[in-house]
Amino acid sequence: MPHSQIEARDPFNSVDRPIASVRVLQCGQAEQHWEHRYGSQRPQLLWVFFGRRWVLLPLQAFLIAHRDGLVLFDTGIDPAVQFDKSYIRQAIGRFLLSRIFRLDLKETDRVDHVLLDVGVDVKDIRKAVISHLHFDHVGGISQIPQAELLVSAREWAILSEPHPEKEWILREHIEIPGADWRQISFVPSDDPLFADFDGVHDVTGDGSMILLPTPGHTPGSLSMLIRQDGWKPVLLVADLTYEVAMLEADRVPGTGDPDTLRASFAKVRRLRDRLPGLEVVRPMISGRKRPSRAPQEHRILGTG
Numbered sequence: 001m002p003h004s005q006i007e008a009r010d011p012f013n014s015v016d017r018p019i020a021s022v023r024v025l026q027c028g029q030a031e032q033h034w035e036h037r038y039g040s041q042r043p044q045l046l047w048v049f050f051g052r053r054w055v056l057l058p059l060q061a062f063l064i065a066h067r068d069g070l071v072l073f074d075t076g077i078d079p080a081v082q083f084d085k086s087y088i089r090q091a092i093g094r095f096l097l098s099r100i101f102r103l104d105l106k107e108t109d110r111v112d113h114v115l116l117d118v119g120v121d122v123k124d125i126r127k128a129v130i131s132h133l134h135f136d137h138v139g140g141i142s143q144i145p146q147a148e149l150l151v152s153a154r155e156w157a158i159l160s161e162p163h164p165e166k167e168w169i170l171r172e173h174i175e176i177p178g179a180d181w182r183q184i185s186f187v188p189s190d191d192p193l194f195a196d197f198d199g200v201h202d203v204t205g206d207g208s209m210i211l212l213p214t215p216g217h218t219p220g221s222l223s224m225l226i227r228q229d230g231w232k233p234v235l236l237v238a239d240l241t242y243e244v245a246m247l248e249a250d251r252v253p254g255t256g257d258p259d260t261l262r263a264s265f266a267k268v269r270r271l272r273d274r275l276p277g278l279e280v281v282r283p284m285i286s287g288r289k290r291p292s293r294a295p296q297e298h299r300i301l302g303t304g
């Protein structure tokens with residue numbers, strides 16, 4: 001969707017509000033173990049191999065129509081992970097993946113197809129903010145070589161650690177030719193709203209999209225606060241939690257670092273206390289029944 005169309009269709013956007021709309025894009029789905037979602041006292045390997053309860057995990061990205069260009073928050077999964085036996089190089093990885101996730105993908109779940117479904121040409125994506133480097137969040141980056149890819153410097157450092165693939169961070173699908181990665185560092189903010197966080201990063205310089213470090217799921221995971229006059233503020237938290245109610249209840253999942261997760265949960269809850277009306281966004285489906293017709297697109301905010 002070219003910028004001019006956004007303005008033409010959304011008169012308020014030409015006044016003073018930088019963002020026309022925020023949409024969640026459904027990029028396929030998988031199932032995960034109940035213990036993965038809700039946590040367990042049992043050792044991880046036990047439920048990975050012997051867990052029998054599965055819950056539905058929608059795979060998502062978000063599309064923000066900003067006046068400087070279209071921004072993605074995460075890029076979804078590459079369906080090749082299900083259909084191409086060589087997508088994961090290590091045999092142990094391919095073996096474990098099928099024990100951890102039951103993938104249920106179609107070729108059309110790739111981000112370029114998903115965007116086309118909502119009338120957007122993938123070539124018009126200007127930036128992509130990557131919440132963390134797990135394979136189901138970076139799967140679309142090969143489709144957007146023209147876009148700046150923003151990732152936290154802490155998350156990027158994982159690539160230099162031994163065996164990031166053991167954490168489902170697959171170098172071969174991240175360090176790809178042509179990918180325009182930009183490592184961001186969080187800088188201190190004078191705004192008391194962000195006093196709890198170890199800095200902020202303003203994506204477009206107008207305060208409408210603020211990145212906040214929310215580690216725990218991975219060491220460099222980030223969340224994105226979207227706010228502008230006249231809108232309820234929203235916080236996109238990616239995999240910080242699988243369900244907003246779990247963050248509220250201080251309940252950690254079966255993956256990530258529990259103490260770091262709880263520290264990030266507390267920061268997010270305090271942010272919500274300081275920012276009335278803040279909606280923490282993590283669209284999720286309970287149970288394991290697949291919806292008869294999964295919506296391809298859901299507008300959270302705006303009209304563009």
Ligand SMILES: [Zn+2]
Pocket residue numbers: 132134217239
């Ligand atoms: Zn993840």
